[in-house]
Amino acid sequence: MANVFKALGDPTRREILKLLNERDMNAGEIAERFDMSKPAITKHLDILREAELISSEKKGLFVIYSINVTVLQEALSNFISIFDKK
Secondary structure, three states, X not given: OHHHHHHHOOHHXXXXXXXXXXXXXXXXXXXXXXXXXXXXXXXXXXXXXXXXXXXXXXXXXXXXXXXXXXXXXXXXXXXXXXXXXX
């Protein structure tokens, strides 16, 4: 769960999740939305993937990224349960 909160701690990664919540996208489409290098976007995508907040699938020449809402819901549920115990 620490990886999830680390990933969510960055505003760029939160914005990427918002974009992927609208539709699946490839790295180029995501990079077009930001004023930073493609390698920087790739690093953000790697962190999100390591936290299992997104998944990727090779389709032809492109890697398509999708949001994994289940992991996000689990992290939020676990976070909220901390306060329920008090």
